[in-house]
Amino acid sequence: MNPVEIIEHKNKTIEIYQDEDPINPRENDNADIMICFHNRYKLGDEHKYNSDNFNGWSELEAQLIEDYAPVAIKPLYLYDHSGITISTNPFSCRWDSGQVGFVLISRETALKENFSKRVDKKIKSWAERYIDASVKEYDQYLTGDVYGYVIKDENGEETDSCWGFYGMEYAVEEAKSAINYILA
Numbered sequence: 001m002n003p004v005e006i007i008e009h010k011n012k013t014i015e016i017y018q019d020e021d022p023i024n025p026r027e028n029d030n031a032d033i034m035i036c037f038h039n040r041y042k043l044g045d046e047h048k049y050n051s052d053n054f055n056g057w058s059e060l061e062a063q064l065i066e067d068y069a070p071v072a073i074k075p076l077y078l079y080d081h082s083g084i085t086i087s088t089n090p091f092s093c094r095w096d097s098g099q100v101g102f103v104l105i106s107r108e109t110a111l112k113e114n115f116s117k118r119v120d121k122k123i124k125s126w127a128e129r130y131i132d133a134s135v136k137e138y139d140q141y142l143t144g145d146v147y148g149y150v151i152k153d154e155n156g157e158e159t160d161s162c163w164g165f166y167g168m169e170y171a172v173e174e175a176k177s178a179i180n181y182i183l184a
Contacts, residue, residue, distance in 0.1 A: 007175075012151050012154075013151070013152040014172065014179070015149065015152065016149055017148050019146040019165070022141055022163075030134060031105055032131050035102050035104075036076060038078065044101055061102060068108075069107040071127040072131055073102055074104070075099050076088060076103050077091055077097060077098065077100065078097060078099075079091040080096050083144075086135060086138060086142055088131065107119060110127050146165065149175035151178060
């Protein structure tokens with residue numbers, strides 16, 4: 001496997017590689033819930049819902065609102081063309097894209113995560129930002145935007161490595177931090 005980028009930092013070489021076996025972020029403990037339906041892909045979280053029980057997305061959304069009393073709920077859209085990408089905003093291509101589900105944060109979870117007894121603007125804002133970040137991370141997983149780094153010394157010997165960074169910028173930033181820590 002060849003590095004996708006090589007960077008020199010403080011007399012060390014950082015090699016950035018695409019992580020070919022990243023961990024699915026939906027397997028982590030998430031505050032949000034992704035309810036998805038697709039006939040070719042297993043997306044989002046395990047759930048109890050069956051798409052045949054609903055006459056469209058609005059019926060499913062109404063059921064999710066009844067079941068979870070969400071602080072925030074957003075539709076999920078998928079674009080499928082030479083790979084897949086997911087977003088809370090619709091894609092412009094009507095042939096290769098469409099809604100695949102919803103992502104939400106329940107009232108109960110939002111209150112627990114924020115150590116609060118009532119939902120206010122601050123908690124609603126937190127929930128919206130959390131959903132956006134979670135969908136972005138999941139999209140990075142789906143599109144292969146996950147990396148690792150290898151640090152080599154001036155002799156070309158590996159001194160450190162780490163994997164599972166969502167986004168190349170984050171991998172580079174963490175590699176530089178590791179070098180700074182080693183040299184401190």
